[in-house]
Amino acid sequence: MATGASTAQDQAERVLAQIEAALRIAEKVAAPAEVIEELRAIHRRLHQRGLRYDLQSSFF
Numbered sequence: 001m002a003t004g005a006s007t008a009q010d011q012a013e014r015v016l017a018q019i020e021a022a023l024r025i026a027e028k029v030a031a032p033a034e035v036i037e038e039l040r041a042i043h044r045r046l047h048q049r050g051l052r053y054d055l056q057s058s059f060f
Helices: 003-026 033-048 053-060
Strands: none
Touching: 003 033
């Protein structure tokens, strides 16, 4: 049975994965620069909160 902390971490990981997927799609379809920058900003803010430590080096 998952603890509350691991469940919250799992949810955070899923949110980050969704943001990453949205960013990849936005870049692939040449979305407006504002959309791509906003997704990157959201990703950065989540990353700065410590939700996942390896994203900066592996994604940007």
